[in-house]
């Protein structure tokens with residue numbers, strides 16, 4: 083068991099490494115976290131991600147600019163590469179197939195990758211389209227893979243409008259597929275207004291919401307199959 087003081091110290095190191103765009107520092111702190119027995123999920127969310135939240139504030143105050151943001155992202159990814167393989171696998175009794183990506187015009191992919199990581203941990207099959215994904219690609223990939231769920235990420239008010247187009251097109255072409263949207267400018271109200279089936283404010287809620295949607299979808303399929311057999 084790691085004691086509270088040590089935990090606080092390592093989380094602070096992870097956070098600082100991201101803020102100070104220190105890739106080596108992030109790697110060292112990530113290794114230290116694993117050696118000390120800190121839960122990798124806690125190290126990621128309360129260390130690395132928490133550091134990136136502070137970076138966002140520095141950007142807003144115009145203390146940081148795009149070059150700093152890029153280097154902070156590199157430091158976050160350096161720590162994440164070490165911690166991610168050690169995330170405990172979850173067996174939640176249900177496995178889904180998901181298409182995920184950040185919409186066209188938007189290169190922010192940290193949040194999307196963290197949501198994807200939660201799906202990986204839960205044993206889902208994930209088709210990751212990456213970032214700046216042309217809107218049609220989401221529709222094509224859902225039809226090609228027959229995925230249960232399409233997850234759209236957007237971090238800018240200018241790019242999030244693309245989500246509505248994807249939702250409309252998927253609902254037209256395959257109304258059975260579920261769609262979940264997220265990212266900083268997105269909200270529950272927007273998701274409802276645009277006809278998405280789900281929204282989550284962060285990665286752990288994204289997994290919970292996905293499980294709910296996929297369970298409902300599977301139940302519908304089973305009921306339809308049972309009805310077909312009895313007829």
Ligand code: B12
Pocket residue numbers: 131134135137138139141142148149151152155187188189190191192193194196197233234235236237238239240262263264265266267281282283284285286288
């Ligand atoms: C890092 C960063 C960058 C990096 C991104 C690097 C990368 N590989 O991702 C770089 C330098 C590339 C960048 C560029 C720009 N950025 Co920027 N960036 C950020 C910053 C500081 C942090 C984003 C981040 O990674 N957060 C950490 C992650 C973990 O959190 P998250 O992304 O919110 O994800 C969580 C949830 O949102 C949710 N989630 C995310 N996706 C999804 C999807 C689904 C389906 C679900 C359910 C949930 C979900 O779960 C995630 C995990 O818990 C934000 C500030 C902020 N407050 O968000 C600005 C910010 C997003 N950027 C902004 C801007 C303006 C830009 C630029 C235009 C700047 C410029 N002048 O060039 C460019 C645009 C480039 C482009 N075309 O996309 C603005 C957007 C404003 C707006 N509302 O439109 C922000 C908000 C900063 C600000 N306050 O002005 N940026």
